[in-house]
Amino acid sequence: MHHVQMEPHPGLDPEAIADATATALGVPDDAPIGDVGIGVIAPYDFALDRELWRWVPDRATLLVTRTPYSPLPVSVDMAARVGDSDVVAECTTELIATQPEVIAYACTSGSFIHGAEGERALVAAMFAGGAPAAVSTSGALVMALQQLGIERLAVATPYDDDITAALERYLDEVGVQVSGSAKLGLAGRIWRVPYALTLDLAREAVAAGECDGVFISCTNLPTYDVIAPLERELGIPVITANQVTVWAALHMAGLDAIGPGQSLLDRVITGEAA
Secondary structure: OOOOOOOOOOOHHHHHHHHHHHHOOOOOOOOOOOEEEEEEEOOOOOHHHHHHHHOOOOEEEEEEEEEEOOOOOOOOOHHHHHHHHHHHHHHHHHHHOOOEEEEEEEEEEHHHHHHHHHHHHHHHHHHHHHOOOEEEEHHHHHHHHHOOOEEEEEEOOOOOOOHHHHHHHHHHOOOEEEEEEOOOOOOHHHHOOOHHHHHHHHHHHHHOOOEEEEOOOOOOOHHHHHHHHHHHHOOOEEEEHHHHHHHHHHHOOOOOOOOOOHHHHHHHOOOOOO
């Protein structure tokens, strides 16, 4: 087969010719990839990329990487492994080539398992890895609680007793009173939990004590579609791990998350004070 290379006509700009051709075909000038990159470091078993995207406006794009695989059940040991500062720093460095505006560590247990000091160490590790701005899920949770003025929080988790207790200790460290909690005690495949079970879990947590809001933990637990209905039913803000992570990262990049009927996002959009 003979290949023919077209020589540009003298006096004509090849780029101008290409632009004219693209315009004639109805092709946009640039690919719609989003001009604001949000780097995401997720645990190796994270299965909810599609859920994260539901909060993201067109201007942003998610740049997701995962921690190295480790054959562990969901446990304190696993949380410590995926939340290791050196691992998170290395994952951050791997994302820098894509030029994100901010990097989010999207794992609740991995960011609270070593307490408030451990959460700060993870953020420092992301900065050390080259992040221009950084946030963890647990740090984003604290930001959301402050934004909403929540002091007494109900906690719903898919975790076992030990991880749930570690979350309660973290919240106590950052000055949040846990009014009650409910847990599923799962060791894996959390992304398969049906919405009906998550709704009941949140109701159980709220019923355990008077509260200002409820937090549904774990970035591997689907929650997008339960937030607004639960808020209407319970009459209090409902915040979730993936929601606060994306909200905080977008906020740092100067953008608003998308989530109709979600109090956290409505507060940001309307500019209400916490």
